[in-house]
Amino acid sequence: xxxxxxxxxxxxxxxxxxxxxxxxxxxxxxxxDKPGEDYLPREGDLSIALEPLRMVAQESAYNVTVKxxxxxxxxxxxxxxxxxxxxxxxxxxxxxPTLRKGGFLTRDARIKERKKPGLKxxxxxxxxxxx
Numbered sequence: 001x002x003x004x005x006x007x008x009x010x011x012x013x014x015x016x017x018x019x020x021x022x023x024x025x026x027x028x029x030x031x032x033d034k035p036g037e038d039y040l041p042r043e044g045d046l047s048i049a050l051e052p053l054r055m056v057a058q059e060s061a062y063n064v065t066v067k068x069x070x071x072x073x074x075x076x077x078x079x080x081x082x083x084x085x086x087x088x089x090x091x092x093x094x095x096x097p098t099l100r101k102g103g104f105l106t107r108d109a110r111i112k113e114r115k116k117p118g119l120k121x122x123x124x125x126x127x128x129x130x131x
Contacts, residue, residue, distance in 0.1 A: 006090040010083030012108055015071030019083035021091060025063030031080070032068060040077060049077045052085040052104045056095045082107060 004023045009016070029036030029050065040046045053059050064084065068076045085104035088095055099105050113122035120126060 006087045008083040008086030008088070008090065010079040010081065010086060010107075012078035012082065013071045013075035013111055015068060015075035015079040017066055017068040017076065017079035017083045019080060019087050020065045021084075021087045022063040022065065025061065027060035027063070029064045029066075031066040036064075040073070042073065045073065045077045049080040050084065051081060052088055052099055052102070055098055055102045055104065056088060056092070058088070062091075078108060 005020045006023075007021075008019045010019060011017070029046065031039035036046050036049075040049065050059070050064070053062070053064075066080055066083070068080060070076075071079070081104060085099050088099065089105075096105070115122055118125075
């Protein structure tokens with residue numbers, strides 16, 4: 001790999017991803033030391049995560065390495081997407097309107113609601129019994 005890279009941090013739900021774009025690449029994707037297709041095997045997950053690259057027409061211009069932890073598959077996928085968009089901004093700040101229009105620069109703040117006392121989950125009440 002080359003020595004020049006751009007880094008972006010993305011978060012979603014309980015997942016956090018550190019994304020690095022390496023210059024002079026061929027478009028390879030490595031997530032947690034595994035090929036991207038192996039780490040995100042569900043159909044469409046990898047393409048959703050790499051959508052910011054497609055939006056700015058740079059699919060094969062950079063190698064992407066990701067360290068992601070926490071959360072589930074969808075949260076990790078969305079964290080990678082946000083981190084990738086933020087890294088692309090460091091490469092070329094002029095891409096901000098394009099990435100903003102695609103909705104890639106907004107962090108999705110929805111997280112799991114806390115459990116309330118006396119309830120089974122955040123809002124599910126125990127079954128009412130008359131006798």
